[in-house]
Amino acid sequence: MNEPSNISDNDDGVIENERYALRLFVTGASTNSLRAISNIREICEKYLIGNYSLEIIDVYQQKDIAEKEQIIALPLLIKSYPFPERRLIGDMSDTQKVLKGLGLLS
Amino acid sequence: MSTDSHTNRTIKLLPKSPTGILGLDKITDGGIPLGRPTLICGGAGCGKTLFSMEFIVRGALEFNEPGVFMAFEEKADELAVNVASLGFDLDQLQADKMIRLDHVYVERSEIEETGEYDLDGIFIRLGHAIDSIGAKRVVLDTIENLFASLNNQAIIRAELRRLFQWLKDKNVTTIITGEKGDGTFTRHGLEEYVSDCVILLDHRVTNQISTRLLRIVKYRGSLHGTNEYPFLIDEDGISVLPVTSLTLNHEVSTKRISSGIPSLDKMLGGLGFFKGSSILVSGTAGTGKTSIAGYFANETCNRGERCIYFAFEESPKQIVRNMLSIGIDLQHHIDSGLLKFHASRPTLNGLEMHLVSIHKLVEEFQPQTVILDPITNLITVGSVSEVKVMLIRLIDFLQLEQITVMFTALTLNTIVNEQTDEGVSSLVDAWLLVRDIEFNGERNRGMYVMKSRGMKHSNQVREFVISDEGLNLVDVYLGPEGVLTGSAREAQRLQEVTTDVLKNHAVTRKDMEIDRKRKVLEAKIASLQEEFESVQDELNKSYIEDKLRKDVLELNREKLTKNRHDEE
Numbered sequence: 161m162n163e164p165s166n167i168s169d170n171d172d173g174v175i176e177n178e179r180y181a182l183r184l185f186v187t188g189a190s191t192n193s194l195r196a197i198s199n200i201r202e203i204c205e206k207y208l209i210g211n212y213s214l215e216i217i218d219v220y221q222q223k224d225i226a227e228k229e230q231i232i233a234l235p236l237l238i239k240s241y242p243f244p245e246r247r248l249i250g251d252m253s254d255t256q257k258v259l260k261g262l263g264l265l266s
Numbered sequence: 267m268s269t270d271s272h273t274n275r276t277i278k279l280l281p282k283s284p285t286g287i288l289g290l291d292k293i294t295d296g297g298i299p300l301g302r303p304t305l306i307c308g309g310a311g312c313g314k315t316l317f318s319m320e321f322i323v324r325g326a327l328e329f330n331e332p333g334v335f336m337a338f339e340e341k342a343d344e345l346a347v348n349v350a351s352l353g354f355d356l357d358q359l360q361a362d363k364m365i366r367l368d369h370v371y372v373e374r375s376e377i378e379e380t381g382e383y384d385l386d387g388i389f390i391r392l393g394h395a396i397d398s399i400g401a402k403r404v405v406l407d408t409i410e411n412l413f414a415s416l417n418n419q420a421i422i423r424a425e426l427r428r429l430f431q432w433l434k435d436k437n438v439t440t441i442i443t444g445e446k447g448d449g450t451f452t453r454h455g456l457e458e459y460v461s462d463c464v465i466l467l468d469h470r471v472t473n474q475i476s477t478r479l480l481r482i483v484k485y486r487g488s489l490h491g492t493n494e495y496p497f498l499i500d501e502d503g504i505s506v507l508p509v510t511s512l513t514l515n516h517e518v519s520t521k522r523i524s525s526g527i528p529s530l531d532k533m534l535g536g537l538g539f540f541k542g543s544s545i546l547v548s549g550t551a552g553t554g555k556t557s558i559a560g561y562f563a564n565e566t567c568n569r570g571e572r573c574i575y576f577a578f579e580e581s582p583k584q585i586v587r588n589m590l591s592i593g594i595d596l597q598h599h600i601d602s603g604l605l606k607f608h609a610s611r612p613t614l615n616g617l618e619m620h621l622v623s624i625h626k627l628v629e630e631f632q633p634q635t636v637i638l639d640p641i642t643n644l645i646t647v648g649s650v651s652e653v654k655v656m657l658i659r660l661i662d663f664l665q666l667e668q669i670t671v672m673f674t675a676l677t678l679n680t681i682v683n684e685q686t687d688e689g690v691s692s693l694v695d696a697w698l699l700v701r702d703i704e705f706n707g708e709r710n711r712g713m714y715v716m717k718s719r720g721m722k723h724s725n726q727v728r729e730f731v732i733s734d735e736g737l738n739l740v741d742v743y744l745g746p747e748g749v750l751t752g753s754a755r756e757a758q759r760l761q762e763v764t765t766d767v768l769k770n771h772a773v774t775r776k777d778m779e780i781d782r783k784r785k786v787l788e789a790k791i792a793s794l795q796e797e798f799e800s801v802q803d804e805l806n807k808s809y810i811e812d813k814l815r816k817d818v819l820e821l822n823r824e825k826l827t828k829n830r831h832d833e834e
Contacts, residue, residue, distance in 0.1 A: 195381075227368055232370060233386075233416065236383075237380075249377060251380070252380045258380045
């Protein structure tokens, strides 16, 4: 989980109002973490093409972030923009819920 | 942290971690299981959070063991404010890296569950906090909140099981708190996971009086007290009262101490009470029980010893004033710090709380004498048997500390009760009974020593007199009319004086008679003497006459003879 962390963002596109800011917190290379990463990438590529930034953070590497971000359950996806902030936990396998959490589905 | 140093010890006894909470370590024989989780459960407001916080703070302050407090309910700064009233400076302790507070906050409405997850976040946070200060103690207050925040109970249960195992592996002593559920110790059955030690806290209200109670439900691998122990939360934190000592093997003293009333000491073999004994003074209303207690307190302080006076009826000022009227100045003992009054209404709190506060004060003040005046009033907050049990515990505790205790008790009728209302007469070492003796339209006080273990004591009733000069015991008059007290005794005394005078008078008259007789006899002797002398004179006279006649005859004969010769 150390290599390309911030890949799918920044294609020098115009920053739009609705650009999604996502952070995914994972724990090393656990099954849930790997599944969550691939699931969220898939969803983002499908529903938010080019309109998002995804940061993947390994909590094991930055332990103090767990307290700072009030992390309990992992994997955790935080959508910090657009408001309101939402938190999604789990391996992101329930696409409907993920979309609902991201505000893409009402 | 997770060293194996604890596993390879030779003694098989369960190692324990002292909590530092007053009394709890006594009940648990050393503390809670070292390196294992302990569950503290109870209803709302029973003191769970405070209990666990004190465990952490005492660990840091007294045992130099850093601790992590993970709060699921209160924010870190709220916690700090809440326990500041107990004198715990959490901010300072955090700055000193002795304590770490972590507030876990979960807002259910913000969270969407999208599949499988685990609680690694908590593990990482906790692990990080433990490692950053080298913690030996951990508190999770109240981890059950997770059940309210997350949906997937199966995951939470599995993760909690893993968490407790992980904490064991890390070898930290953990306290987990849990809200009491319906019929179970905790709402979500945490006791299933924490099976080493379970402590139940309770807050019970009977007769509008609340008592906090603690019970060790389970302690695997260790002996522990099984009773409900009352505990107190005050400005010094929690104190649990280990109630009855299981054995009767306290030290005894042969030292004697004066009661402050010399004539009473005389009734007790001349020396007074044993040090460390328990004394009961019982009697009907207005018989001077408090005065006896006041004298005893005064005497204790005069010896330079400390005394606590627990007053359940009168205020300290009232007692001081009243004692002054019989010549006892307690105020200067208060000023010199030897005497301490603690006045409280019995209804202030439950019996157990009274006991706890007595314990605390005694341990703080270290007195040689304790006075409880009167124990009868305690009955208003408990039943007879409860009061008795409480007093047993109290006597036990005080005897262990070699403290002399004096109780006063009110008896409700004038007939000599074989038992006091509290049934404590069999517990005490010495029992003084002050009793009204009504006679001749007067009420007088009589005092008996009903019992006094281990010493010779008077079997007599003494009249107990309270005057401006103080207390005194007077021998009652025992005569053909029975026991006399008060003015009857006085009248009898006067009568005795009269008889004495009369007797003296009679004696002098006899003396004069003898004198006179002697004079008569002496006169008689003198006259006989005279008679004898006259007889003697008479006898002497005839003897001389005879001699003279003989001489004259001789002379005449010679003359005649000569004449004859001349004629020749």
